[in-house]
Amino acid sequence: MGKTYALQKGKEVAEGEIFVIFDADLQFSLEDAKKLVDKVKEGYDIVCGKKVGKYQKKFVSFVYNNLTRLLFDVPATDMNSMKAIRREVLEEVPLRKDWHRYIVVWGWEYGFSVSELPVELRPRRHGVSKYRGLKRILIGFLDLIAVKIQLSFMRKPMLLFGTLGILSFTIGIAGALIGLYLKYFLHKKVRLISIIFLLALFSILSISLFVVGFLGEAIAGIYDRLDKIEKDNLKS
Numbered sequence: 001m002g003k004t005y006a007l008q009k010g011k012e013v014a015e016g017e018i019f020v021i022f023d024a025d026l027q028f029s030l031e032d033a034k035k036l037v038d039k040v041k042e043g044y045d046i047v048c049g050k051k052v053g054k055y056q057k058k059f060v061s062f063v064y065n066n067l068t069r070l071l072f073d074v075p076a077t078d079m080n081s082m083k084a085i086r087r088e089v090l091e092e093v094p095l096r097k098d099w100h101r102y103i104v105v106w107g108w109e110y111g112f113s114v115s116e117l118p119v120e121l122r123p124r125r126h127g128v129s130k131y132r133g134l135k136r137i138l139i140g141f142l143d144l145i146a147v148k149i150q151l152s153f154m155r156k157p158m159l160l161f162g163t164l165g166i167l168s169f170t171i172g173i174a175g176a177l178i179g180l181y182l183k184y185f186l187h188k189k190v191r192l193i194s195i196i197f198l199l200a201l202f203s204i205l206s207i208s209l210f211v212v213g214f215l216g217e218a219i220a221g222i223y224d225r226l227d228k229i230e231k232d233n234l235k236s
Contacts, residue, residue, distance in 0.1 A: 017087050018040050032049060032120060046115070050078040161209045
């Protein structure tokens with residue numbers, strides 16, 4: 001059923017307040033798990049294990065972690081390793097299929113504190129990696145983009161549509177000025193109606209994008225209120 005589903009079900013039956021997430025291939029030790037838990041008890045919400053040792057997919061992991069840090073500014077260098085997490089983090093963050101990779105990102109964006117400690121990565125004792133091949137890399141990259149959209153443009157729709165609207169209006173003005181310059185200064189055969197049509201087209205597109213942005217902001221505001229009501233109900 002996948003790792004994210006396993007985390008959801010594990011969260012339902014676990015009784016502790018601090019969860020340690022790591023794979024069943026025995027590449028990580030319980031000693032390191034305790035070390036991460038002790039770090040959480042110091043006051044952190046999420047403590048990532050930074051892998052030390054030889055491991056497969058080192059280049060892919062390097063690219064993924066650096067892209068994640070670039071897009072989300074998370075203060076951790078390895079977000080796909082063993083992690084110790086407070087219960088409330090997993091109760092807050094969304095867990096869609098394959099989004100276990102982004103628990104740290106969502107937690108950081110939701111205001112939870114993040115730290116990191118080195119953990120030893122030992123040779124795999126059993127099984128084979130489930131995360132191999134170009135398909136998994138593509139899924140991971142697309143999920144990364146989806147999370148970025150969720151955390152930026154979906155929360156601030158005007159940031160996306162307003163920017164596109166300004167860009168569209170700028171293109172329309174620039175195109176009209178270029179057309180006028182060609183017609184009246186360089187005496188090229190440019191029809192005035194074409195210039196007017198170009199300006200009108202991009203102006204209408206710009207206005208439409210701003211309207212969509214305003215509607216998106218209204219929907220985002222409703223979503224925030226519903227989310228607050230849901231959290232208040234869970235607490236009560």
